[in-house]
Amino acid sequence: MTTIAPYRATQQAGRDGFWQLVHAEWTKFRTMRGWVIAVIAAVVLIDVLGLFLVNNGNTQCNGSCLPVVPTGPGGEAVLDSFYFVRQPLPSNGSVTVRVKSLTGKYEPEGGFVGPHSAVGLTTKLMPWSKAGVIITQGTRQGSAYAAMMVTGQHGVRMQYDYTTDVAGLPGQVSAVSPRWLRLTRSGDTITGYDSADGRQWTKVAVVHLSGLHGTVQAGLFATSPYYFQSNFPSYAQSGGGTSPTRATGVFDHVSLRGGRPGSTWAGQLVGANARLESMPGVGFHHVGNSFTITGTGDIAPIVGGAANTNYDTGTIADHLVAVIFGLIVLVVIGAMFMTAEYRRGMIRLTLAASPRRGRVLAAKAVVIGLVCFVLGLPATALAVFIGSRISRSHGVYVLPVSWATDLQVIAGTAALLALAAVLAVAIGTIVRRSVAAVAAVIVVFVLPYILGDTSVVSAGVSEWMFRVTPVAAFAVEQSVPQYPQVAGQYGPPEYFALAPWAGLAVLCGYAAAALTVAYLLLRRRDA
Amino acid sequence: MMSQAATATGRDTPPPATATRTGLDLLRAEWTKVRTVPETGWLIAATAVLTVAVSTAVIAVARCTPGASCTADTTKLSLTGIEAGQAVIATLAVLAITSEYSTGMIRTTFTAMPRRFAVLAAKAAVLTGLVLPAAIISVAGCLLAGREILPGRGFTAARGFALLSLAHGPTLRAAVGSVLYLVLIGLLALGVATIVRDSAAATGTVLGLLYLAPILTAFVGNPVWQRRIERYGPTSAGLTIQETTGGHLPIGPWGGLAVLAIWAAAALLAGGLLLRFRDA
Numbered sequence: 150m151t152t153i154a155p156y157r158a159t160q161q162a163g164r165d166g167f168w169q170l171v172h173a174e175w176t177k178f179r180t181m182r183g184w185v186i187a188v189i190a191a192v193v194l195i196d197v198l199g200l201f202l203v204n205n206g207n208t209q210c211n212g213s214c215l216p217v218v219p220t221g222p223g224g225e226a227v228l229d230s231f232y233f234v235r236q237p238l239p240s241n242g243s244v245t246v247r248v249k250s251l252t253g254k255y256e257p258e259g260g261f262v263g264p265h266s267a268v269g270l271t272t273k274l275m276p277w278s279k280a281g282v283i284i285t286q287g288t289r290q291g292s293a294y295a296a297m298m299v300t301g302q303h304g305v306r307m308q309y310d311y312t313t314d315v316a317g318l319p320g321q322v323s324a325v326s327p328r329w330l331r332l333t334r335s336g337d338t339i340t341g342y343d344s345a346d347g348r349q350w351t352k353v354a355v356v357h358l359s360g361l362h363g364t365v366q367a368g369l370f371a372t373s374p375y376y377f378q379s380n381f382p383s384y385a386q387s388g389g390g391t392s393p394t395r396a397t398g399v400f401d402h403v404s405l406r407g408g409r410p411g412s413t414w415a416g417q418l419v420g421a422n423a424r425l426e427s428m429p430g431v432g433f434h435h436v437g438n439s440f441t442i443t444g445t446g447d448i449a450p451i452v453g454g455a456a457n458t459n460y461d462t463g464t465i466a467d468h469l470v471a472v473i474f475g476l477i478v479l480v481v482i483g484a485m486f487m488t489a490e491y492r493r494g495m496i497r498l499t500l501a502a503s504p505r506r507g508r509v510l511a512a513k514a515v516v517i518g519l520v521c522f523v524l525g526l527p528a529t530a531l532a533v534f535i536g537s538r539i540s541r542s543h544g545v546y547v548l549p550v551s552w553a554t555d556l557q558v559i560a561g562t563a564a565l566l567a568l569a570a571v572l573a574v575a576i577g578t579i580v581r582r583s584v585a586a587v588a589a590v591i592v593v594f595v596l597p598y599i600l601g602d603t604s605v606v607s608a609g610v611s612e613w614m615f616r617v618t619p620v621a622a623f624a625v626e627q628s629v630p631q632y633p634q635v636a637g638q639y640g641p642p643e644y645f646a647l648a649p650w651a652g653l654a655v656l657c658g659y660a661a662a663a664l665t666v667a668y669l670l671l672r673r674r675d676a
Numbered sequence: 677m678m679s680q681a682a683t684a685t686g687r688d689t690p691p692p693a694t695a696t697r698t699g700l701d702l703l704r705a706e707w708t709k710v711r712t713v714p715e716t717g718w719l720i721a722a723t724a725v726l727t728v729a730v731s732t733a734v735i736a737v738a739r740c741t742p743g744a745s746c747t748a749d750t751t752k753l754s755l756t757g758i759e760a761g762q763a764v765i766a767t768l769a770v771l772a773i774t775s776e777y778s779t780g781m782i783r784t785t786f787t788a789m790p791r792r793f794a795v796l797a798a799k800a801a802v803l804t805g806l807v808l809p810a811a812i813i814s815v816a817g818c819l820l821a822g823r824e825i826l827p828g829r830g831f832t833a834a835r836g837f838a839l840l841s842l843a844h845g846p847t848l849r850a851a852v853g854s855v856l857y858l859v860l861i862g863l864l865a866l867g868v869a870t871i872v873r874d875s876a877a878a879t880g881t882v883l884g885l886l887y888l889a890p891i892l893t894a895f896v897g898n899p900v901w902q903r904r905i906e907r908y909g910p911t912s913a914g915l916t917i918q919e920t921t922g923g924h925l926p927i928g929p930w931g932g933l934a935v936l937a938i939w940a941a942a943a944l945l946a947g948g949l950l951l952r953f954r955d956a
Contacts, residue, residue, distance in 0.1 A: 198895075202895075202896070470895055471895070473891060474891070477884070481876070481880050485876055488876070492778075582715075583875055583876040583879070584767055584770055584771055584774070584875045584876060584878075584879045585715075585767060587876050587879040587880055587883070588763050588764070588766070588767040588879050588883060591763070591879075591880070591883045591887065592760060592763045592883070595883070595887045595891070596730070596759060596760050596763075596887070598891065599759065599887060599890045599891065600734065600756065600759070609737055609738050609739045610734050610737055610738050610756075612737075613737040
């Protein structure tokens with residue numbers, strides 16, 4: 150009696166580890182020629198449109214913008230223009246004043262070019278007009294400095310080296326409520342004090358200025374930044390005109406200790422140029438110890454965005470504007486990567502081969518995410534590096550950033566593409582039908598982008614679009630910081646409501662939530 | 677599902693022996709196809725829900741802060757949801773023809789009704805009949821939301837923003853125009869889908885047409901091209917029908933809607949010609 154052995158397949162059972170699944174999904178992806186071509190086309194589109202079709206540059210300059218931009222001690226581009234009444238301070242010493250008033254004027258009809266007449270000026274003080282005392286290494290633009298000042302609407306401030314701002318006494322300055330300001334120098338250490346009565350002094354801040362050595366310049370200053378017609382909500386619609394302004398500070402009880410015996414006060418418009426000089430009334434006069442100083446300009450970092458300076462500035466992310474086009478293609482591919490399985494019944498085979506359905510979903514997400522990241526990275530790097538060079542060759546001053554910021558913009562944008570495609574896979578799993586999935590992913594990304602980035606809807610809406618919808622991730626393209634002490638037109642595509650990584654985290658949250666829902670549905674539903 | 681619908685039609689009304697089909701038969705056939713797939717109801721409901729929801733969300737975050745000067749067009753703001761609703765309408769229109777291609781049903785359809793132009797016309801008529809009520813409900817919901825919420829966001833009569841009302845001529849034009857806009861978007865999508873035939877590709881193409889123009893205008897720096905895109909893009913021109921505050925429009929409101937109508941007519945014509953001369 151013989152027993153017949155049952156048939157045994159000679160083929161070894163395949164291992165079903167996660168990486169086998171990833172490999173299987175990768176094979177599915179790579180063998181669809183249309184998808185591969187579309188994904189490559191998407192990233193090429195980002196570069197081709199971004200590099201060659203972007204018309205950047207400050208159109209208001211009309212070629213008359215200033216070519217050389219000073220940089221501060223921290224390497225950031227700065228505005229450094231103010232009226233300065235000064236004396237040399239060879240070593241240690243202090244400068245003290247009482248400020249009695251700060252008033253301002255601006256030209257309502259604006260205009261960058263042409264002489265301004267005093268007749269046409271309207272009385273209005275800018276919130277960040279400044280007057281006070283300053284100790285600076287020199288009158289070269291971008292010098293290290295520390296200053297105590299009264300401002301239009303933000304009380305007494307101590308500011309130093311352009312980017313740092315410390316609050317002092319609150320409230321507006323007036324003849325009945327004057328402000329006393331004092332700066333003392335000890336080597337490279339500057340201490341700022343303020344007082345309401347000249348007897349009770351409060352220390353505002355102590356700072357070490359590494360760029361301060363030898364003989365420095367100490368004295369009084371006044372300056373006033375540009376005025377935006379569509380002031381001052383953070384997301385003002387672009388297109389409002391800008392106009393130069395001036396501020397006048399009235400000082401008395403001026404005293405300088407440690408100055409050279411016999412030297413007198415000298416006045417100078419630091420960072421003068423034709424436009425600033427065309428502002429009437431800039432200068433100073435004094436009677437004994439009382440000074441009246443009128444200045445224009447600003448001592449502040451340059452912020453990107455709508456033209457608000459004399460400079461034709463851009464950011465490293467200017468040539469990333471075509472990312473949205475590439476993203477649309479990638480999310481469509483991401484959605485179809487899943488819906489194609491349902492369309493042809495392939496999903497039944499897939500799930501038969503790997504019954505643990507969550508891992509199938511994870512493998513698909515990993516494959517599409519990696520493909521988009523790996524292809525997106527060189528595209529975004531090219532757009533940033535080549536784009537910056539193209540901007541410079543057109544005479545645009547690209548605001549300098551650290552290598553970490555370069556990395557944030559390049560890798561962050563590639564991650565944005567990858568996460569968007571992962572979210573699309575999840576939506577495709579939830580919806581299952583190609584048409585609905587493709588429509589859904591396009592609407593999810595494009596609609597908030599349109600509502601947020603153009604002037605379709607009013608201010609405030611745009612801010613929320615870039616805060617709570619998946620396009621919040623575009624915040625990762627913000628390369629220059631927003632300064633609360635600098636009035637500017639902050640808004641997309643240069644400035645976003647959320648911090649860069651926080652914006653990307655919003656998209657991560659959407660992708661994670663959608664994947665969770667997709668996983669639960671995939672497990673519960675029949676394939 | 678489509679084939680079920682077809683057999684259902686056959687059972688309900690056996691074809692007359694003469695086999696001459698009137699336009700009414702054709703309409704009834706198309707209506708039956710649309711009526712018996714579950715997607716239709718869902719998409720119609722989704723149009724209204726999405727449109728009103730997006731409008732409500734946009735109105736709820738818009739603000740007119742005291743002291744600042746606000747220049748919002750409150751009618752247009754309230755109708756923002758149309759930008760979202762049009763995508764659902766487009767999806768519905770795309771499905772109306774491409775689902776026939778993906779299931780092979782189209783061959784049955786053309787066997788039963790060889791006059792292909794007439795089939796497309798019947799589809800367009802049925803689609804219009806479906807979109808109209810969805811559009812009316814959506815627009816009414818948007819305006820109602822604007823009427824209720826906007827005064828609470830600082831857009832009060834005291835600041836020059838009258839309560840939204842259809843008695844106001846431009847608002848009535850914007851409301852009626854938005855309904856027509858959605859109908860035309862549906863017809864444009866039907867035409868494009870007839871040309872493209874593949875469902876996913878058609879969806880991508882149609883939504884690209886709908887949403888590319890606004891992005892392009894922000895992207896193209898050249899003001900001449902910006903203006904051209906705004907004047908002749910299907911959505912940017914069509915949506916000028918919602919403008920009620922005047923100002924510098926790239927194209928007049930009705931002229932803008934006419935541009936969209938030309939797009940839709942051209943797409944349907946091209947689709948019809950291709951239907952006729954291409955194998956199904």
